[in-house]
Amino acid sequence: SRKPIRVAVTGAAGNIGYALLFRIASGAMFGPDQPVILQLLEIPVEGPQKALKGVAMELEDCAFPLLTDMVLTGEADVAFKDANWCLLVGSKPRGPGMERADLLKDNGKIFIAQGKSIDAVAADDARVAVVGNPCNTNVMIAAAQARRLPADRFTAMVRLDENRARAQLAQKAGVAIDEVTDLYIYGNHSPTMFADFTHAKVGGKDAASVIGDEAWLKNDFLPAVGKRGAAIIEARGLSSAASAANALVDHVRDLVTPGKVHSVAISSEGRYGFAPGVWAGMPVRTTATGYEVIETYAMDDFAKSKIALTNDELVGERETIKDLLA
Numbered sequence: 001s002r003k004p005i006r007v008a009v010t011g012a013a014g015n016i017g018y019a020l021l022f023r024i025a026s027g028a029m030f031g032p033d034q035p036v037i038l039q040l041l042e043i044p045v046e047g048p049q050k051a052l053k054g055v056a057m058e059l060e061d062c063a064f065p066l067l068t069d070m071v072l073t074g075e076a077d078v079a080f081k082d083a084n085w086c087l088l089v090g091s092k093p094r095g096p097g098m099e100r101a102d103l104l105k106d107n108g109k110i111f112i113a114q115g116k117s118i119d120a121v122a123a124d125d126a127r128v129a130v131v132g133n134p135c136n137t138n139v140m141i142a143a144a145q146a147r148r149l150p151a152d153r154f155t156a157m158v159r160l161d162e163n164r165a166r167a168q169l170a171q172k173a174g175v176a177i178d179e180v181t182d183l184y185i186y187g188n189h190s191p192t193m194f195a196d197f198t199h200a201k202v203g204g205k206d207a208a209s210v211i212g213d214e215a216w217l218k219n220d221f222l223p224a225v226g227k228r229g230a231a232i233i234e235a236r237g238l239s240s241a242a243s244a245a246n247a248l249v250d251h252v253r254d255l256v257t258p259g260k261v262h263s264v265a266i267s268s269e270g271r272y273g274f275a276p277g278v279w280a281g282m283p284v285r286t287t288a289t290g291y292e293v294i295e296t297y298a299m300d301d302f303a304k305s306k307i308a309l310t311n312d313e314l315v316g317e318r319e320t321i322k323d324l325l326a
């Protein structure tokens with residue numbers, strides 16, 4: 001049987017953690033033949049540590065054959081020790097009256113510490129996926145700490161936005177989800193992200209012609225996808241958790257499945273007009289050893305203007321936390 005892989009998850013006793021860990025342990029992320037060891041990090045405070053213990057008890061009670069061991073800890077160096085995947089879900093939520101700049105800085109400090117720890121103790125093949133918001137900037141901060149691990153191992157999640165966009169387009173066109181293809185997310189995981197409908201296809205045909213309503217695509221579809229997170233909070237009283245966990249399962253599974261093309265936030269290196277060094281969503285194709293960026297989509301003026309907006313936001317976030325990158 002295969003050697004288990006070590007999967008570190010931060011914020012493991014949180015809402016997303018509760019929807020995520022059971023899917024990893026059941027084989028949804030790494031496949032039905034791959035045993036896993038879960039290394040779970042929570043803040044070293046009694047309440048969250050106790051809650052983490054409770055989640056671990058439930059994981060035991062599932063008797064998952066693939067779950068060979070669990071580590072519960074309040075220390076990053078223990079959680080990330082020899083980890084092959086580091087799923088950074090935990091972050092500090094925005095409190096009442098808190099400025100966005102303070103949120104960026106407070107979370108930045110968490111991601112400096114975790115980036116350092118990962119670089120020091122994780123496995124040589126370690127890969128990192130950041131979910132905790134603001135995820136594009138948090139991943140940039142963590143990656144800036146790495147001396148050993150290359151920057152392309154650090155990704156942030158825009159897959160929930162891709163899944164939301166595909167579902168909305170399929171619904172509008174009245175087709176099955178699988179009929180919607182070539183729909184990728186560019187830029188920040190925030191309402192400014194650009195869900196590129198201009199290259200999307202429905203049943204293999206140009207989506208804009210199939211839908212035949214450009215105004216809907218520009219004025220309804222894009223804002224609906226961008227503000228979907230807020231709409232979930234409004235309806236549920238809590239932020240998206242099961243769909244976010246599901247998107248992370250998709251994000252990681254597709255990054256370990258050669259041939260998959262999917263939206264991932266990566267170091268832009270100036271592609272698609274993004275500022276070099278910001279982490280921006282764009283399409284990648286998974287290869288046997290990592291991924292290659294799909295750079296061949298030609299953007300029209302509308303798409304370029306949308307990318308410029310989300311790029312401006314990413315550059316602004318970087319400006320706010322620039323002291324944390326040094």
Ligand code: NAI
Pocket residue numbers: 010011012013014015016017041042043048089090091092093110130131132133134135157158159160161189239240241244
């Ligand atoms: P939550 O508040 O329920 O759970 C977060 C957990 O992280 C808490 O248990 C907290 O104690 C823990 N935590 C905080 N700082 C930590 C640290 N330094 N080390 C380890 N654990 C730490 O939040 P929820 O709903 O699980 O969401 C988690 C994050 O994911 C939030 O930042 C949220 O904004 C983000 N998110 C991102 C999405 C995306 O598409 N990229 C989608 C949905 C949520």
